[in-house]
Amino acid sequence: MRKKIVAGNWKMNNNKQETAELIESLKLLSFSTDVRVMIAPAHTHLVQAEKLTQGATIEVLAQNMNAAESGAYTGEISARMLQSININKVILGHSERRAYYNETDSVLKKKVETALRHDMEVVFCFGEELEERKKECHFEVVRTQLETALFGLKPSRWSKIILAYEPVWAIGTGETASPEQAQEMHAFIRGLISLKYDQNLADSVPILYGGSVKPANASAIFSQPDVDGGLIGGSALNVEDFASIIQSV
Numbered sequence: 001m002r003k004k005i006v007a008g009n010w011k012m013n014n015n016k017q018e019t020a021e022l023i024e025s026l027k028l029l030s031f032s033t034d035v036r037v038m039i040a041p042a043h044t045h046l047v048q049a050e051k052l053t054q055g056a057t058i059e060v061l062a063q064n065m066n067a068a069e070s071g072a073y074t075g076e077i078s079a080r081m082l083q084s085i086n087i088n089k090v091i092l093g094h095s096e097r098r099a100y101y102n103e104t105d106s107v108l109k110k111k112v113e114t115a116l117r118h119d120m121e122v123v124f125c126f127g128e129e130l131e132e133r134k135k136e137c138h139f140e141v142v143r144t145q146l147e148t149a150l151f152g153l154k155p156s157r158w159s160k161i162i163l164a165y166e167p168v169w170a171i172g173t174g175e176t177a178s179p180e181q182a183q184e185m186h187a188f189i190r191g192l193i194s195l196k197y198d199q200n201l202a203d204s205v206p207i208l209y210g211g212s213v214k215p216a217n218a219s220a221i222f223s224q225p226d227v228d229g230g231l232i233g234g235s236a237l238n239v240e241d242f243a244s245i246i247q248s249v
């Protein structure tokens with residue numbers, strides 16, 4: 001049985017004080033133990049977030065990391081740096097990283113390999129753009145993204161992978177995939193994994209949906225059989241909205 005997951009991607013929002021306040025508010029809520037709750041604050045606040053969430057059932061993840069172990073990569077951070085502050089989870093492949101920082105699937109393949117070599121858990125984001133959906137090649141786009149970045153992994157590595165299907169046209173736009181569109185794609189993804197590996201592995205991989213999830217649409221999306229929770233952007237910055245989304249899973 002796959003555990004449900006709701007992860008908040010805070011992106012480049014919240015200063016130190018605001019980060020602390022949001023975490024303290026989240027800590028006051030009680031969540032079902034059936035759901036893993038995660039937050040991804042900015043890198044500058046990870047140390048603080050890790051400290052403030054000790055003893056709470058809130059997991060902290062980084063929003064990005066470099067594929068290299070160390071070296072002359074000004075402005076970047078490594079797996080080893082994250083692990084030295086007890087951060088063992090990272091989001092990779094977010095559409096904003098792909099769009100603004102040229103992160104291709106080949107780059108992401110290296111990042112995933114580095115994270116897994118360090119035994120880190122990876123929330124791997126992927127999804128088609130609006131034009132690709134309009135041209136009805138969204139399944140092919142998703143297939144290529146997964147094949148390039150992930151399908152070279154040994155089956156045992158998949159225990160550390162959480163997939164996040166995020167159609168780019170739904171991120172931060174207020175436009176959401178319908179529950180049926182999300183289910184259709186998630187079932188397709190599970191089918192791809194089953195073909196490449198086997199049904200057991202396909203059934204064990206959590207697949208989150210991301211793209212304008214709000215309290216009003218969360219239950220309908222999360223009730224789909226192949227949707228195991230959500231990666232939440234804007235709504236994760238508001239404690240009531242995030243709590244309501246977590247309760248919908």
Ligand code: PEP
Nearest residue numbers: 171172210211212233234
């Ligand atoms: C995201 O950035 O991963 C995301 C899903 O954002 P939003 O919920 O704001 O669409």
